[in-house]
Amino acid sequence: MSSVVPRRTALYVPGSHARAVEKAPHLGADVVIFDLEDAVAPDAKAEARRRVAEALAAPAGPERVIRINGLDTPWGAEDLAAAVAARPDAILIPKVSSGAEVERVRAAIRAMDGAAAISLWAMIETPRAVLNPLDIAASRDEMLPLAAFVLGLNDLSRETGTRQVPGRAPMLPWMMNTLAAARIAGLAVLDGVFNDIADTAGFAAECAVARDCGFDGKTVIHPAQIAPCNAAFSPSGEELAEAERIVTAFALPENAGRGAIALGGRMVERLHAEIAARRIAFAAAIARREAMPDDGAAGREAV
Structure with a gap:
């Protein structure tokens, strides 16, 4: 990533x-x-x-x-x-x-x-x-x-x-x-x-x-x-929860080879899983940044 x-x-x-x-x-x-x-x-x-x-x-x-x-x-x-x-x-x-x-x-x-x-x-x-x-x-x-x-x-x-x-x-x-x-x-x-x-x-x-x-x-x-x-x-709490649902669903063995799945009454494509994974990574980077003391620079590190 x-x-x-x-x-x-x-x-x-x-x-x-x-x-x-x-x-x-x-x-x-x-x-x-x-x-x-x-x-x-x-x-x-x-x-x-x-x-x-x-x-x-x-x-x-x-x-x-x-x-x-x-x-x-x-x-x-x-x-x-x-x-x-x-x-x-x-x-x-x-x-x-x-x-x-x-x-x-x-x-x-x-x-x-x-x-x-x-x-x-x-x-x-x-x-x-x-x-x-x-x-x-x-x-x-x-x-x-x-x-x-x-x-x-x-x-x-x-x-x-x-x-x-x-x-x-x-x-x-x-x-x-x-x-x-x-x-x-x-x-x-x-x-x-x-x-x-x-x-x-x-x-x-x-x-x-x-x-x-x-x-x-x-x-x-x-x-x-x-x-x-x-x-x-x-990302809002709702956006993160939805992102987690999408990533989790595509990680299931039965969905490993699928390009699209039904989730929550709508069709979700693998590109949505990629977007969701980026959203989760971004939220994690924000959390690390906000947890850093003022004298640290690790908030700029890549994930």
């Missing part, structure tokens, strides 16, 4: 905010994205790099990702050098529009002294990116693999004039295009942020849509969004 890594909730944290940087790894998010880009003012970039590097020096349970500024900005080269030196679990590249842009980042990392293997994540937030995400997803490298897509719907809204309305009907084609490309390449894919922190019902509805669409999780901007997001992207 392929690796199972919970990425239900990825919390953005401004790298320049000392208290937020300190607290973020202990708030229950599966991923913490230390932001050096949009959330940090130009005159605070250097201080943000220093704070994030200090945070990465201490062990923590969640995956830790650093979002850099683009290499075409005044801060990108220094951000990338600082991120590589800090050794996060991944570096998040903003505003990626082509596979060539991912390779440009790889080339810059290879040119650094002491460069080591590290995963790259790509922000999908430009019109060109959502029209051809497969070009980005197909960019491969063993030492510097592309591991995840992160939607940036605020930037897409700004660049296209598309309104972010309840249900996100205008953006669903872009979301599904991105998800399909990610699945072809074996990448994780995270939904964009929900801006209205006070609108808990709206946030829950948006999480439900993203999960129904097949997303692995969602990026969030406030600690209050972590628990409901984790719940939304976790």
Whole structure:
């Protein structure tokens, strides 16, 4: 079975905010994205790099990702050098529009002294990116693999004039295009942020849509969004019970050679057993992650 890594909730944290940087790894998010880009003012970039590097020096349970500024900005080269030196679990590249842009980042990392293997994540937030995400997803490298897509719907809204309305009907084609490309390449894919922190019902509805669409999780901007997001992207008790019934039924000797069986009044195919097994493995990975102390990293291990 392929690796199972919970990425239900990825919390953005401004790298320049000392208290937020300190607290973020202990708030229950599966991923913490230390932001050096949009959330940090130009005159605070250097201080943000220093704070994030200090945070990465201490062990923590969640995956830790650093979002850099683009290499075409005044801060990108220094951000990338600082991120590589800090050794996060991944570096998040903003505003990626082509596979060539991912390779440009790889080339810059290879040119650094002491460069080591590290995963790259790509922000999908430009019109060109959502029209051809497969070009980005197909960019491969063993030492510097592309591991995840992160939607940036605020930037897409700004660049296209598309309104972010309840249900996100205008953006669903872009979301599904991105998800399909990610699945072809074996990448994780995270939904964009929900801006209205006070609108808990709206946030829950948006999480439900993203999960129904097949997303692995969602990026969030406030600690209050972590628990409901984790719940939304976790299998429910009923889903797990049904998964166990399906796996158990197909494990019976009399069903060993069957492609489909009758279970609970409906026909269940072997592909449903595969889906059920993945759901059970995902729940087990979540349980291990949530049982880990803050100073452990085993929650990122594959199963």
